[in-house]
Amino acid sequence: MYEDQNLYYQLYMMDTMLLAALAMQGRYDRILELMISQSENISKLFIGLSNYFLNSFKVRDLEQVYPDKKLLLNLLIKNIDFDKVLVEFKNYNADKKTKLNLYILALLSEAKEKEKFIVPLIHTYKEIYPELNKGERTLFYTMINNFISGKTRDKFINEMFDLIKFVTSKKTLVTTGFKHFNIQNFKMSILISLRVKDIKWAKEFYISHLKYLNETEQEIAKGFALAFLYNADGEYEKSNEEILKIKSDNDFMNYDLRTLQLKNYYELSFKKPEYIENLIHGVNALNNYLITNKKVSVRIIESGKDFKKGIKLLLKYVKSDSKEREDMKFELTKMYSQIRNYWIKEKIEVLIN
Numbered sequence: 001m002y003e004d005q006n007l008y009y010q011l012y013m014m015d016t017m018l019l020a021a022l023a024m025q026g027r028y029d030r031i032l033e034l035m036i037s038q039s040e041n042i043s044k045l046f047i048g049l050s051n052y053f054l055n056s057f058k059v060r061d062l063e064q065v066y067p068d069k070k071l072l073l074n075l076l077i078k079n080i081d082f083d084k085v086l087v088e089f090k091n092y093n094a095d096k097k098t099k100l101n102l103y104i105l106a107l108l109s110e111a112k113e114k115e116k117f118i119v120p121l122i123h124t125y126k127e128i129y130p131e132l133n134k135g136e137r138t139l140f141y142t143m144i145n146n147f148i149s150g151k152t153r154d155k156f157i158n159e160m161f162d163l164i165k166f167v168t169s170k171k172t173l174v175t176t177g178f179k180h181f182n183i184q185n186f187k188m189s190i191l192i193s194l195r196v197k198d199i200k201w202a203k204e205f206y207i208s209h210l211k212y213l214n215e216t217e218q219e220i221a222k223g224f225a226l227a228f229l230y231n232a233d234g235e236y237e238k239s240n241e242e243i244l245k246i247k248s249d250n251d252f253m254n255y256d257l258r259t260l261q262l263k264n265y266y267e268l269s270f271k272k273p274e275y276i277e278n279l280i281h282g283v284n285a286l287n288n289y290l291i292t293n294k295k296v297s298v299r300i301i302e303s304g305k306d307f308k309k310g311i312k313l314l315l316k317y318v319k320s321d322s323k324e325r326e327d328m329k330f331e332l333t334k335m336y337s338q339i340r341n342y343w344i345k346e347k348i349e350v351l352i353n
Helices: 003-024 028-059 072-077 082-089 096-108 114-131 134-147 151-155 157-169 183-195 199-212 215-232 236-245 251-269 275-292 298-319 322-327 329-336 342-352
Strands: none
Touching: 003 028, 028 072, 028 096, 028 134, 082 096, 082 114, 096 114, 096 134, 114 134, 114 151, 114 157, 134 157, 151 157, 157 183, 157 199, 183 199, 183 215, 183 251, 199 215, 215 236, 215 251, 236 251, 251 275, 251 298, 275 298, 298 329, 298 342, 322 329, 329 342
16 A cells, blocks of 8 residues: 555545544534544545555456455446546546546446547656656556556557656656666657657666666666667667677566667668578567467467567568569458557558558
């Protein structure tokens, strides 16, 4: 629990003890006032703790531990009409932190079209940022990050980058009392900024934030950042040189580097046909990695299958002659609607046009 959850619980217990004391003295005129205070604090405690539990259940495999039972908390939360609650909340004289918690609870619930709560959640976070303590600033930012991931990330990529810039400008992750800034935060900030083509910001972030990582992470992070920055600048051979230097046991990072290497081979194959062989071997290596590595997560496997499907079609295009390439336009157009990977989609658009 973070600070405010403890606070609401303590206030509720203080009200309870005070109510009992007043009842013993026959001061019933004060009891209703205290019960109102109790109900407010217990409601805020419930909202905050529900966020804490549901977020924990989301990032862990709840079904493995609790396979055959329904959670009462899920039963309660999934039947809340958050559209109605948040509309009514406009007329409710409460702290804005509760509003922030309600948006998060709506996103953790099974509410229909719940992605519509993401933008107001980010806006509310920025609005009340000065009122949050250091721990809350990091906690809420991390939770928002969890919502804008996977399929959601492409849809809200610009909002995600604006949020990263916001917390970076405030030094949110590097000035807390805990070691919240890690290689995952560093990696994501680099990748998101390059995704929206802000190479200048990515370079400045790399230079200014590498020093905040643990010494054991700095060398890996440096190579990772340089590999992606060289790729963004079109220096594909330099990018591959950096990739070969990196020794990491982080599966997500290794997957990103493997796919980056294939992207480099693809770009180089148009200038130097000998790189087509590298591309063929790289695709086979990626396939083998996804099939044989038992530690690879389901999320990586799904993303890898999507990327592999697209890169195979791009490889087929590179190997074709001019007539075959013209005939492949329909196949490329069809594939465009089936692929999620943004880089593959960009390359297909270039080929079609």
